[in-house]
Amino acid sequence: MDGGASDTAVDAKAAADREKRKAWDDEARDSLHILPLSTIPLETPGLQHSRLIKNVRLQTVVEMFRDVQTGSGQVTARHLPAYFESYKDEIEHDLVKLEKIGAASSFDVYSSRIELRRLNIDVNNVESLTLSDRKKAELTNYMRVFTRPLMEYVYGTEELHVADVTDIIQLFANPNRDEALRNLRMMADRLDIGLNEIPQFLEEYGDIFLSLAYFRKCLDEIVPEVQRFVTWMGEIHSSAEVKRDPRQIRMLDDIARDLTDIATSITGRFESFDNRSKDFWSDINADTFRSIRELIASHHVTIGGVLCGLAVKMNLWKHRFARGGGGPNRRMEFVKSEILPGLSHIKALEQSARTGHL
Secondary structure (H helix, E strand, O other), X not given: OOHHHHHHHHHHHHHHHHHHHHHHHHHHHHOOOEEEHHHOOOOOOOHHHOEEEEOOOOOEEEEEEEEOOOEEEEEOHHHHHHHOHHHHHHHHHHHHHHHHHHOOOOOOHHHHHHHHHHOOOXXXXXXXXXXXXXXXXXXXXXXHHHHHHHHHHHHOOOOOOOOOHHHHHHHHHOOOOHHHHHXXXXXXXXXXXXXXXXXXXXXXXXHHHHHHHHHHHHHHHHHHHHHHHHHHHHOOOOOHHHHOOHHHHHHHHHHHHHHXXXXXXXXXXXXXXXXXXXXXHHOOOHHHHHXXXXXXXXXXXXXXXXXXXXXXXXXXXXXXXXXXXXXHHHHHHHHHHHHOOOHHHHHHHHHHHHOOOO
């Protein structure tokens, strides 16, 4: 092989590796249950290529590698020193951080921002705590609920096509109508900010409602799966194996009730957020915006935790029973070993959120 062909092959492999790494990183950024360790400052060389993940029992483990052929290589944080024997001091320092971070209920970017800030941990790469461009594009329709009232407020009823808040910021930086400029000035006055601060307000508005759109999409994907799972689980009620043991019937009923209650409660929280955002546009001022921003941010951790817990359990169920089916004993064993552990944690999280005022 000549030098030119060899260089081309090397370049192609490097490009493929970069693409693979980007897909790996984007998956983590958009996930409820994955936190790339490249996000945080660590002392142990090589550890930043791993990820913290939540397993189906909602325990935090370190995923050292994952491959289609070899599967996922997972270890608990306390077993890491065995893999990094040359860096005893460094791994001990890093373990303190990992154990604190691992206590979080969700690793979505919004909850992670809050948790890392709370632990006074600087992040290496702020971009890694934002959703990927692909995910933002997926959320365009969800964001229209929040961008439409903004467009109507400034531009009246005129329909302007915008993909996301970045487009709106550009649009409002150079308003193309006198009426729009007047409305922007009025908005700035009511928010008690300068006209030149409107783009910053829009970024903040966009981020807080992008978080709501992200969680809403997660919810819309998870709730139907929970409903399907409850039906699938209920199908073994009448089996001879289950009927013989009233405790098993009671356990199935308790799990079905808990899952249904959790899904109903968190859905109700989103309806409350929608109502509060409509209130903001009917009475725009600095206090109402601060109030809704703080309200949504205060629910990030519990929403993330509840959705993360439901997601990892439903994903395993779909993977394990891809074609549905499964005999009564196999279904019961799956429910007891994979669904029940950690369910009380999800329930407690959602109940704690109910005590907050929406």
